[in-house]
Amino acid sequence: MAVVSDTKTPNLRCLKAAFLAMEPSNCLISLARRTSGGSLTEEVQNFILELCVNSSDISCNLSYMMNILKKVIVEAESTCEVVVEGLYEQFAKIALLQVYVLRREENRILKKISFFLPSGIDDRSSQRNLVVSLYCSLNLLEGDTGCALWPSCLFLSEFILSYPKLFSDKVCFEVGSGVGLVGVALAHVGASKVILTDGDGSTLENMKCNLELNHLRSGKVQSRYLPWEFAAESELLKYEHDCVLGADIIYDPKCVPHLIEVLRMLLKSKRTFILPEEKEASVAYLATVIRNKETFNYFLRAAEEAHLSVMDITQDWQPLNLLPYMLSYDRTSVCLYRIS
Structure with missing residues (x-):
């Protein structure tokens, strides 16, 4: 970074x-x-x-x-x-x-994403750019979607950088972390610990490479293998996280029950502070493009059955436009939800 x-x-x-x-x-x-x-x-x-x-x-x-x-x-x-x-x-x-030039054609391309941070947004920015280097996939048609840079990932990163106080000094847990951009944004705003997870081995390796590329210490930003269908509650709750994040993870109806169960377990966490009575329930922020309404409605029904509250906060918590040059990025297609 x-x-x-x-x-x-x-x-x-x-x-x-x-x-x-x-x-x-x-x-x-x-x-x-x-x-x-x-x-x-x-x-x-x-x-x-x-x-x-x-x-x-x-x-x-x-x-x-x-x-x-x-x-x-x-x-x-x-x-x-x-x-x-x-x-x-x-x-x-x-x-x-x-x-x-004889060289093997690489399956990854190096992108440098510049967030234009206005002065006053936090102590780290004063008319400067946050430049994040990311290896992204060229093989989306071959199923390598986890290593792509999706609109919801950009939107969630802008959201984090626009509202740093929501995440500074917090333990943050991301589900389905892809290229790791959200984790870099969390580290930049001062999250005390960031746990990035993915259930695909090649995606996880690419993410680790990106974390090293941006000089993020493994103690502060950690990557973990997490197939949703095999997630254990005892393993998830040990992190005592404050908030959960996810970008473009509501896409496959077959995965929805497993995702809901993972969110249910993660949101049971209550982090203990200095005094025993000082506890704060975890909250999740999910950014998504609703590509299939039936799948998203299925997610909402499953969330209700699991006693999860899903609130659309897109209009109330609009992020700053920190990527004004990225004309291919359609922020209007992304919705932001708060889950508790």
């Missing part, structure tokens, strides 16, 4: 952040147009070339960089009088690398 100062203008900051996050090329071109008033000026072309493409590790993500350069060249040729020569040279260089 790296927090870096950024002195560029807001539009250029967004453009660089979009490139590092590997936003789709059409989104990046839209940001570039917005930056230069409708067309790609020489200044913007040079910015993309020098501070995005040339400053990146050219041995990684070659296909993405080639696609961006191609889009910029086509756009510049069609709307500008001048096309920066370096764009053609760099495109040719990367094309040759793709042909001649």
Whole structure:
């Protein structure tokens, strides 16, 4: 995890952040147009070339960089009088690398997600970015969805960073942690301990790699293997967690009974404070995109049968827009629920 100062203008900051996050090329071109008033000026072309493409590790993500350069060249040729020569040279260089550099095609791509933290949100931010490096999957069609970066994960991370006092000095337990972004956000706002869990072995290994990549100490942020159908109450309650979190975990009707049972067990936890009478019940925050209403309604019925209260807090607890450059991220599709 790296927090870096950024002195560029807001539009250029967004453009660089979009490139590092590997936003789709059409989104990046839209940001570039917005930056230069409708067309790609020489200044913007040079910015993309020098501070995005040339400053990146050219041995990684070659296909993405080639696609961006191609889009910029086509756009510049069609709307500008001048096309920066370096764009053609760099495109040719990367094309040759793709042909001649012998290397195994990786199943993971490295994305850098920049959260634009306004001053005053907490003691750690003063017009600086929180930059999170994440290895994400390229094989979503082959079932590697646990290593993807989903909208609900981004939304929940924005929520945590927007309301740090809800999580600072708390023991936080995430169910289905995926790439680990939520855990990085919890660590940033000062959670006393973060337990990240997943029931898929390859996803868990990828998450551990991401935690190391962001220099998170294993004592503060821990990863655990947790298949929902085999979860034991005695194992879950030993963490004495204050809150439970989850992003995009309501998707498969076959998994709903197991998920409800895990939430029921987790929410039974009451953390003991200094005095014996000082106890506070755990609460869960779940962010989700409702892709299938029948599955979500099944979840609500199962929650009611398990005596869990599910409250929609989406409108009352809107997070700040900390990812203004991420045009591919539709925050309006995400709902936030408080479960107790």
